[in-house]
Amino acid sequence: MSQVRLRFAPSPTGYLHVGGARTALFNWLLARKQQGKFILRIEDTDVARSTQESVDAILEGMTWLGLDWDEGPFYQSDNFPLYKEHVEKLISAGKAYKCYCSAEELEAKREKALKEGGKPKYDGTCRNLPQGADDGRPYVVRFKAPQEGTTYWNDLIKGKISFENAELDDLIIQRTDGTPTYNFVVVIDDATMGVTTVIRGDDHVNNTPRQILLYEALEATVPQFAHVPMILGADKARLSKRHGATSVMAYRDMGFLPEAMVNYLVRLGWSYGDEEIFSLEDLIQKFSIENVGRSAGVFNPDKLLWLNAHYIKNGDPVRLAGLLVPFLKERGVTDTAGGPELPAVVKTLQERAKTMLELADGALFYYQQELSYDEKGVAKFFNPETPALLRGLFEKLGAVGELTTVAIEGAFKELCEEKGIKLGQVGPAVRLALSGSTASPGIYEMIEVLGLEETGKRLERAIAKLC
């Protein structure tokens, strides 16, 4: 059995969106699982709409997700001579012909046919014209498709799909300006690159029979096809900006982790029993194209958020700390050197943050000297007794030696016993003094991370400002 070769072939007319990312992921997974090759090809035959920025954005997105490629990126714009050569070959074999109908004429015919309820397909005006030398008129080249019989394939996801050839018309494979069109170059490239399995979006199903016919005309091996269903928005319409972000990199900027994105994307349309959590490594083992569902799926931001929270909760604090730095910078914390160790800070926040944005927001107070205190909290938890309690606590803390969670808890207990109060009478005030907020990490954790000196400063600052 020869090795499988898969490819992801985006057109560089925008960023990498979630639908494209999922398609890329499925291709990558199958290649990795079957120890084949994963090829990246940039479909830039539409020179006018293709941009280098888009290419860069797509590569950045794939890299962020962890999808590496074995070959490429190849650019179709580098292959124009090759395509031309194949066009000539088809013409001389009588499998393609020059068509002199103008775009305007065709458009008019199409509209007329549509208006009369007919099929808007090419009427074959030039199909049987003698193919002599050019007479100087502009022309396109059309593929001479068979007009009878059926074309079918066994789609790896959708099963057998068949079309009547009579429904297909003679598609244009070369434009007036001599450049080739998509349906043609895709076939040439997949054939010459030895692609064995084409996993692509659902919206290509209708192109597939034409492409199969082209493979046959070219006497090339037809690959296997797998058409993955589309991703929809909450209103079941095609996912678009209206539903929220569609760019993969926008999710990074919104504080999502790549492993959450990968996990979410793969589960949208694919499943493995009752399991929900999958790493890329798991997926290489467990993924199979046969278990991809046939129907379109709604993108559910809540579930993505849940997965993100899961990965933050279980992530390595050191790694998360590294990822957090840019988000802290955005919030004005450019240097954490003067404050507590970032990984220690992260540990106190991991269970409380669903995104890196929340993690950054939650970490802010550790690095701020001037806190703004929650007013309602102050009114509720600060009273004339508070300064004495806070100072009493600080004394106890100074006496415990090493500031561990257990020792800190002991200090609180002792204080409460001595003063005959409950934890609730001092805890909230401490929380407010240290974090400025009524919602924060555990008090003991904060003291441990802040250290004795900084804890003392914060208690005194709060007393000075609030009492």
Add this chain to the structure above:
RNA sequence: GGUCCCAUCGUCUAGUGGUUAGGACACCGGCCUUUCACGUCGGUAACAGGGGUUCAAGUCCCCUUGGGAUCACCA
């Protein structure tokens, strides 16, 4: 309109002729608790409709309905 595809809780899905139709997100309760969370336990909630086939249908077939894709000198 033609062609093609799709159809289990609100959402993602398991299910491959015999199940109390399972899990997850979300939602609602209980517990845990120094706040917020986490966690944990429990609950509400689905086979689009109609015909067949079969002893038996969410599972197979047909029709209806409803969604979607596509019909470019875009990809």
